[in-house]
Amino acid sequence: MTHGVFLFLTTFLASGVEAVEALTIVLAVGVVRGWRSPLIGVGAAALVLAVIVAVLGPALRLIPIDTLRLVVGALLLVFGLQWLRKAILRSSGYKALHDESAAFREEQELAASASTEQRAGMDWYSFTVAFKGVLLEGLEVVFIVVTFGAAQGRLPLAAAAAAAAVLAVAGFGLLVRAPLERVPENTIKFAVGLLLTSFGVFWGGEGAGVSWPGEDLAILGILAFLALVSVVLVRQLRRVRVAALPAEAGA
Amino acid sequence: MSHIRRFAAFWWDFIVGDDWVVAAGVAAGLGLSALLADRDVAAWWVLPATVVLVLVVSLRRATRRGG
Numbered sequence: 001m002t003h004g005v006f007l008f009l010t011t012f013l014a015s016g017v018e019a020v021e022a023l024t025i026v027l028a029v030g031v032v033r034g035w036r037s038p039l040i041g042v043g044a045a046a047l048v049l050a051v052i053v054a055v056l057g058p059a060l061r062l063i064p065i066d067t068l069r070l071v072v073g074a075l076l077l078v079f080g081l082q083w084l085r086k087a088i089l090r091s092s093g094y095k096a097l098h099d100e101s102a103a104f105r106e107e108q109e110l111a112a113s114a115s116t117e118q119r120a121g122m123d124w125y126s127f128t129v130a131f132k133g134v135l136l137e138g139l140e141v142v143f144i145v146v147t148f149g150a151a152q153g154r155l156p157l158a159a160a161a162a163a164a165a166v167l168a169v170a171g172f173g174l175l176v177r178a179p180l181e182r183v184p185e186n187t188i189k190f191a192v193g194l195l196l197t198s199f200g201v202f203w204g205g206e207g208a209g210v211s212w213p214g215e216d217l218a219i220l221g222i223l224a225f226l227a228l229v230s231v232v233l234v235r236q237l238r239r240v241r242v243a244a245l246p247a248e249a250g251a
Numbered sequence: 252m253s254h255i256r257r258f259a260a261f262w263w264d265f266i267v268g269d270d271w272v273v274a275a276g277v278a279a280g281l282g283l284s285a286l287l288a289d290r291d292v293a294a295w296w297v298l299p300a301t302v303v304l305v306l307v308v309s310l311r312r313a314t315r316r317g318g
Contacts, residue, residue, distance in 0.1 A: 070281065070285075073281070074277055074278070074281055075266075077277045077280075077281075077298075077302070078266060078267075078268070078273060078274050078277050081273045081277070081302065081305060081306065081309075082268040082269065082273060084306065085269075085270070085273065085306065085309055085310060085313070086269075088306070088310060089310065089313055089314075094313065094314050095313075139265070140265070197302060200277075201298040201299060201302060204277075204280075204281050204284070204298060205284055205294070205295060205297075205298050207281075208281050208284040208285035208288055208294070209284070209285055209288030209289060209294075210284050210288050210294045210295050210297075210298070211288075211293075211295065212295050213295060218295070222299060225299055226299070226302060229302075229303050229306070230306075233306060233307070233310060237310065237314065240314070241314075
C-alpha cells in the first residue's frame with residue numbers, strides 16, 4: 001500500500017515537473033509559428049515514449065527479481081542523486097532557480113528568428129523543436145515509470161500516474177496559454193530526488209543481498225534520514241556562500 | 252562515426268549526468284554492499300552512508316567550480 005502511494009506520488013510529480021518544462025517549449029513555438037506542426041511533434045514524441053514503455057516494461061519482467069532490483073536501484077540512485085544534487089544547489093543559491101518565463105522568452109526569440117523550411121507539409125522547425133523537447137523531457141520520466149513500475153510489478157499504476165500528470169499540465173497549459181510559472185519546480189524536484197534516492201537505496205540494497213532492519217518500513221527511515229541530510233547540506237552550503245560574499249565583494 | 256559518438260555522448264550524459272562521481276559512488280556502494288552481504292556481514296548502512304558521501308563530495312566539487 002505504502003509502496004503504491006509512493007510509486008504514484010513519485011511518478012506523478014516527476015512527470016508533472018518535466019511536463020511543465022516541455023509545455024514551455026511547445027507553447028513558445030506554437031504561439032510564434034502556429035500550432036499544427038508543434039502539435040504533430042508532440043504526438044509523435046508521445047508515441048515514441050509510449051512504445052519505449054510498452055517494449056521495456058514487459059522486457060524488464062523477464063529479468064530475475066534480485067537482478068532487476070539491483071539494476072533498478074542503481075538507476076534510481078543515479079537519477080535520484082542527480083535531481084537531489086541540483087535541488088540542493090538551487091536551494092542554497094549556488095545554481096539559479098529554473099525560470100519558466102525566461103525559458104519561454106528565449107524559446108520564442110529562437111522560434112521567431114528560425115527559417116521557415118517546409119518538409120512533409122509541416123513547418124520543420126516547429127515540428128522538430130516540439131518533438132525533441134517532449135522526447136528529451138519525457139525520456140527520464142519514462143525510465144522512472146518503467147523501472148519503478150517493473151520493480152514493484154505495477155507498471156500500469158506508474159504509467160497512469162505519469163499520464164495523469166501530463167494531462168493535468170497540458171490542461172492548464174491549454175487554459176492559460178502561458179508557461180506555468182507558479183509551479184514550485186525546485187520543491188517538487190527536491191521531493192522527487194528524495195523519493196527516487198530512497199527507493200534506489202532500498203531496492204539497490206535488496207538486489208545486492210542486504211537485509212533491511214524493519215523490512216519494508218526501512219524505506220520511511222531512509223527517506224527521513226536523507227531528508228534530514230539534505231536540509232543540513234542546504235543550510236551548510238548557504239552559510240558557506242554567505243560567508244564568502246564579503247570576501248568576494250572586497251576582492 | 253559522429254552519429255555513434257553523439258549517441259554514446261547522449262547516453263553518457265543521460266546516465267552519468269553532470270558529475271561522474273555520482274555514478275562511480277553508486278557503483279562502489281552497491282559493490283561493497285554485495286560483498287558484505289555475501290559474507291553475512293550487516294550491510295544495510297553502506298548505501299545510506301554512500302549517498303551522504305557522494306552528495307558531500309559532488310556538492311563540494313560543484314560549488315568549487317561555481318555550480
